[in-house]
Amino acid sequence: MMLVKIFKHNDWVWADVKLKQTDFNYLSKQTGVESSPTLVKKG
Numbered sequence: 001m002m003l004v005k006i007f008k009h010n011d012w013v014w015a016d017v018k019l020k021q022t023d024f025n026y027l028s029k030q031t032g033v034e035s036s037p038t039l040v041k042k043g
Contacts, residue, residue: 001019
């Protein structure tokens with residue numbers, strides 16, 4: 001589980017997001033610098 005801050009109902013709130021292990025591995029292998037996440041809906 002990962003917490004992300006999202007804009008919902010005119011307010012910024014924290015939301016739990018479930019990630020697959022492969023997604024988590026991909027994110028941790030990126031440049032090593034934390035950055036703002038981007039949520040992309042596919043399909």
